[in-house]
Amino acid sequence: MDGTVWMLFSIGFPVLTGLLLLCVPCIRKRGAVVTVTAAGLVVTSLSVFAAVGAGKGTCTLLTLTEDVPVYFHMDGAGRLFASVVTIVWLCGGAFAFSYMKHEREEKRYFGCYLIVYGILNGLDFSGNIVTFYMFYEFMTIMSFPLVLHTRSREAIMAGLKYLFYSFCGAYLVLFGIYFLHRYGTTLAFTPGGVLSPEAVAGREAFLLLMAFLMILGFGVKAGMFPLHGWLPTAHPVAPAPASAVLSGIIVKSGVLGMLRVVYYLFGTAFLRGSWVQYVWLSLSLFTVFMGSMLAYREKVLKKRLAYSTVSQVSYILFGLAVMNQTALTGSMLHVVCHACIKSGLFLFAGAIIVQTGKTRVEELTGIGKEMPVLLWCYTICSLALIGIPPTGGFISKWYLAMGALEGGVLPVFGWLGPAVLLVSALLTAGYLLPVTIRGFFPGNGFDYAHLHKREPAAAMLLPILILTIVSVIAGMFPGELIRFVGSMI
Numbered sequence: 001m002d003g004t005v006w007m008l009f010s011i012g013f014p015v016l017t018g019l020l021l022l023c024v025p026c027i028r029k030r031g032a033v034v035t036v037t038a039a040g041l042v043v044t045s046l047s048v049f050a051a052v053g054a055g056k057g058t059c060t061l062l063t064l065t066e067d068v069p070v071y072f073h074m075d076g077a078g079r080l081f082a083s084v085v086t087i088v089w090l091c092g093g094a095f096a097f098s099y100m101k102h103e104r105e106e107k108r109y110f111g112c113y114l115i116v117y118g119i120l121n122g123l124d125f126s127g128n129i130v131t132f133y134m135f136y137e138f139m140t141i142m143s144f145p146l147v148l149h150t151r152s153r154e155a156i157m158a159g160l161k162y163l164f165y166s167f168c169g170a171y172l173v174l175f176g177i178y179f180l181h182r183y184g185t186t187l188a189f190t191p192g193g194v195l196s197p198e199a200v201a202g203r204e205a206f207l208l209l210m211a212f213l214m215i216l217g218f219g220v221k222a223g224m225f226p227l228h229g230w231l232p233t234a235h236p237v238a239p240a241p242a243s244a245v246l247s248g249i250i251v252k253s254g255v256l257g258m259l260r261v262v263y264y265l266f267g268t269a270f271l272r273g274s275w276v277q278y279v280w281l282s283l284s285l286f287t288v289f290m291g292s293m294l295a296y297r298e299k300v301l302k303k304r305l306a307y308s309t310v311s312q313v314s315y316i317l318f319g320l321a322v323m324n325q326t327a328l329t330g331s332m333l334h335v336v337c338h339a340c341i342k343s344g345l346f347l348f349a350g351a352i353i354v355q356t357g358k359t360r361v362e363e364l365t366g367i368g369k370e371m372p373v374l375l376w377c378y379t380i381c382s383l384a385l386i387g388i389p390p391t392g393g394f395i396s397k398w399y400l401a402m403g404a405l406e407g408g409v410l411p412v413f414g415w416l417g418p419a420v421l422l423v424s425a426l427l428t429a430g431y432l433l434p435v436t437i438r439g440f441f442p443g444n445g446f447d448y449a450h451l452h453k454r455e456p457a458a459a460m461l462l463p464i465l466i467l468t469i470v471s472v473i474a475g476m477f478p479g480e481l482i483r484f485v486g487s488m489i
Contacts, residue, residue: 003054010047018114037110073127076488082124091463096241098459146242165230169220176214193267221254235306240350248343280321287314292427327403332485333396344467351456368439382432392474
């Protein structure tokens with residue numbers, strides 16, 4: 001039996017459970033809210049893994065017009081992204097059970113959290129671009145409350161900025177969809193693309209422009225320059241578990257959108273060697289360097305991590321833009337690694353806030369003397385993000401560099417790509433490792449008299465440990481993951 005039923009269940013169940021939390025007045029006590037949320041997360045995660053394990057599933061839910069159905073189809077890309085979403089969503093939810101005791105409106109937060117989980121599953125299992133676009137917009141709307149959860153003026157303005165940027169990007173995508181429907185053989189995701197030679201003939205320049213607009217539109221969510229401004233504004237003001245999933249998962253929806261546009265709609269054969277590829281390569285490399293530089297200069301920890309996301313996600317975009325199998329493998333490996341690593345780092349920041357109230361990097365001197373386990377998790381995740389073996393970040397960046405050196409692009413990108421990645425790795429070390437150094441080695445001026453152990457509660461520490469372990473295992477035993485990614489397209 002295929003995974004169709006499990007696939008549909010993983011979409012509908014968390015949405016209905018989230019609506020239950022939001023709409024049923026009698027579910028008010030914290031114990032009931034946590035129980036319903038935990039049940040929703042566990043049951044949904046089991047259904048996702050059942051669907052992914054089945055390996056196939058197809059369903060037409062309804063038909064919007066004569067030839068535009070709401071259509072779900074499970075393929076390699078959907079299975080990979082749904083698995084990553086589930087791992088991070090479970091860890092972020094478990095962490096939030098303890099963290100959100102210090103925040104208001106837990107019921108609203110967990111209700112939206114469950115609904116977004118179901119929507120993301122729908123996004124990952126979408127079988128055509130119209131279905132994908134619908135769930136993409138739903139995701140933006142339902143993740144909006146996570147950004148402005150605190151309802152401070154700063155959070156509200158950040159949330160509005162998030163909506164404005166996201167909707168502008170989505171409109172660019174919608175514009176391209178109209179013309180794909182006109183000139184493509186189908187709107188269903190098809191490896192190699194959907195453009196027929198007859199439709200392309202004489203319209204190459206126009207279709208290249210449509211492809212670029214769609215790439216740019218999805219690039220908004222992925223934080224690609226020049227439409228990255230929402231990300232360092234929205235992530236720091238959200239609660240830490242929300243920041244973790246925003247940075248680890250929500251931005252990956254833009255990555256998945258670009259993957260679908262380039263590899264399943266327009267096709268690499270049409271785009272390779274065009275101005276679209278070269279502009280995309282240039283924007284992604286510039287974003288890698290710019291994000292690292294801004295993170296290096298930033299003093300607020302969560303904002304530093306947000307700028308880091310701007311940089312690191314563009315590693316993935318660079319690999320997609322190279323358009324060869326090696327670089328694509330590196331991109332998909334970095335999707336997995338970055339999701340776990342960056343979510344772990346944001347949860348670390350949240351644990352620090354709960355335990356100490358400190359938010360700035362210079363305030364964390366000596367933190368390793370008080371919370372050694374927590375800081376060791378941060379250090380290992382930092383080394384993984386830098387790309388130090390044997391972590392997953394090393395494997396993904398190795399494949400990205402090798403893909404660029406293989407050729408298939410202008411010679412300048414063959415050496416410029418690895419050079420920028422290397423400089424960015426050094427900058428990453430420069431903005432992450434000082435926390436470790438000052439945390440474990442505070443110096444002679446540190447006041448040891450008032451030092452006391454205060455590791456976070458197990459409910460907060462365990463998700464961080466899990467994400468840290470996954471980031472290492474992905475580098476020590478990457479074979480199965482590499483083979484799976486190699487068979488995706």
